[in-house]
Amino acid sequence: IPVEPFELVIFGGTGDLTRRKLLPALFHRYLDDQITDDSRIIGCARSEMSREAYAEMAREACIAATSDSDWTDDAWDSFAKLLDYQQLDISAPKKEWKPLRSKLSLDDRACIYYLATAPALYVQICASLKKAEMVTSASRVVLEKPIGRDFDSAAKINDGVCAVFDESQIFRIDHYLGKETVQNLMVLRFSNTLFEPVWSRHHIDHVQITVAENLGLEGRAGYYDKSGALRDMVQNHILQLLCLIAMEPPNSMDADEIRTEKIKVLRALVRFDEERARTHTVRGQYAEGLVNGTPVPGYLDDLGEPNSSTETFVAIKAEIDNWRWAGIPFYLRTGKRMKRRTSEIVIQFKNVAHSIFGSNGEDANKLVIKLQPDEAVRLFLHIKEPGPGGLRIKSLPLNLSYAENFTVRYPDAYERLLMDVVRGNLALFMRRDEVEAAWRWVDDLIAAWEGVDKKPDDYTAGSDGPVSSAMLLDRDGRSWWQGQ
Numbered sequence: 001i002p003v004e005p006f007e008l009v010i011f012g013g014t015g016d017l018t019r020r021k022l023l024p025a026l027f028h029r030y031l032d033d034q035i036t037d038d039s040r041i042i043g044c045a046r047s048e049m050s051r052e053a054y055a056e057m058a059r060e061a062c063i064a065a066t067s068d069s070d071w072t073d074d075a076w077d078s079f080a081k082l083l084d085y086q087q088l089d090i091s092a093p094k095k096e097w098k099p100l101r102s103k104l105s106l107d108d109r110a111c112i113y114y115l116a117t118a119p120a121l122y123v124q125i126c127a128s129l130k131k132a133e134m135v136t137s138a139s140r141v142v143l144e145k146p147i148g149r150d151f152d153s154a155a156k157i158n159d160g161v162c163a164v165f166d167e168s169q170i171f172r173i174d175h176y177l178g179k180e181t182v183q184n185l186m187v188l189r190f191s192n193t194l195f196e197p198v199w200s201r202h203h204i205d206h207v208q209i210t211v212a213e214n215l216g217l218e219g220r221a222g223y224y225d226k227s228g229a230l231r232d233m234v235q236n237h238i239l240q241l242l243c244l245i246a247m248e249p250p251n252s253m254d255a256d257e258i259r260t261e262k263i264k265v266l267r268a269l270v271r272f273d274e275e276r277a278r279t280h281t282v283r284g285q286y287a288e289g290l291v292n293g294t295p296v297p298g299y300l301d302d303l304g305e306p307n308s309s310t311e312t313f314v315a316i317k318a319e320i321d322n323w324r325w326a327g328i329p330f331y332l333r334t335g336k337r338m339k340r341r342t343s344e345i346v347i348q349f350k351n352v353a354h355s356i357f358g359s360n361g362e363d364a365n366k367l368v369i370k371l372q373p374d375e376a377v378r379l380f381l382h383i384k385e386p387g388p389g390g391l392r393i394k395s396l397p398l399n400l401s402y403a404e405n406f407t408v409r410y411p412d413a414y415e416r417l418l419m420d421v422v423r424g425n426l427a428l429f430m431r432r433d434e435v436e437a438a439w440r441w442v443d444d445l446i447a448a449w450e451g452v453d454k455k456p457d458d459y460t461a462g463s464d465g466p467v468s469s470a471m472l473l474d475r476d477g478r479s480w481w482q483g484q
């Protein structure tokens with residue numbers, strides 16, 4: 001279904017995110033007839049560039065992100081007509097914003113300002129939009145992560161943006177929420193009768209959330225070294241996954257109903273002090289090793305700085321102090337340069353209360369939700385191994401593989417999220433209080449780590465992370481799911 005015609009201004013219009021994600025996402029939505037020819041996309045950046053040169057840059061970006069079978073020059077030529085470019089130094093005075101303003105109709109169609117710039121510029125851009133009289137009730141603003149680097153800086157950004165836009169006009173992106181399999185988490189939980197009755201401390205032993213990457217710094221050393229895995233991945237993506245697994249059923253799919261349930265989880269997370277940081281968390285940094293058979297340097301060599309103690313891996317035993325989850329560990333881990341790229345959630349159920357099969361009945365049921373790659377839902381059940389011998393029990397999965405069941409192309413997260421911005425649907429975007437609550441929890445942990453003052457543990461690139469990560473679970477008599 002096509003969305004209503006819109007106008008989109010991308011600040012940071014020549015940047016990496018715009019080229020890798022935003023323009024290809026818009027092009028794919030256009031190919032699927034979701035964007036009509038009366039919409040406009042205006043890239044905006046500091047460099048001088050003609051409209052034609054911008055369209056050429058966009059063409060190259062879109063070719064790189066589109067399969068040969070989807071690409072046609074005709075489709076590109078008509079999409080390119082939607083594109084425009086405006087040179088603008090965002091620190092320039094009001095009169096220099098006029099050319100951009102004159103490109104917009106500022107009527108009642110959605111006018112979206114996408115801030116694909118450094119977060120340090122968000123407040124200034126919003127203030128300038130207001131000064132230039134470019135904010136109406138039809139305006140929307142999209143903010144990329146990271147929103148701040150701690151609670152105070154996030155609150156400052158939020159104050160500045162909220163001084164210009166109403167909360168209902170602010171779309172804070174966490175691209176994990178746009179992934180098909182992440183959206184499926186709510187469907188899995190709330191539209192199947194099977195799971196909800198057992199979705200609590202009474203039947204679940206623990207939960208594991210892993211987001212492992214085999215990539216390294218990918219040219220983002222400057223940003224990453226100031227951020228580290230906790231700020232880069234846990235504060236946003238992993239906590240969002242945790243919320244979707246742990247939240248109470250919302251009353252409806254209304255954005256605020258969902259966000260209100262998520263924030264209750266964030267507020268119930270047990271906060272860190274130094275003692276808890278020591279016993280419940282692991283920080284790691286990759287050393288040289290082999291990733292997919294290719295030798296890669298260690299983090300410090302990648303960075304060219306021998307003294308950084310930034311973590312590229314983190315494992316956390318998190319706990320949620322509420323009725324549903326009290327006492328149930330949520331083991332979270334993420335890292336760069338790990339063995340393989342995989343994001344998955346494991347719900348480990350408890351053993352049966354009394355096994356009549358003796359030790360054969362151990363290795364209890366688990367639900368494995370594979371988010372990427374090889375998207376799948378696997379429910380491991382016990383069955384009897386066929387044969388006349390003794391009664392042998394095996395744990396085998398009921399396997400729901402996306403690839404086997406759906407042959408359609410999975411849209412990139414940004415395709416879904418951009419269309420939701422146009423539709424004004426905030427359900428998959430973070431509310432101010434969510435971002436800030438996540439920072440409060442992360443801030444405590446960072447302060448505790450600073451107090452403990454311990455260098456991150458080494459792990460070999462291409463491994464599962466530091467040994468201490470395995471020990472974190474081993475101490476509880478558990479281990480990380482090895483995949484199947």
Ligand code: BG6
Pocket residue numbers: 213232233
């Ligand atoms: C980004 C992080 O938010 O997410 C990156 O800044 C990370 O460091 C990326 O690589 C992972 O996203 P995806 O979609 O590839 O899992």
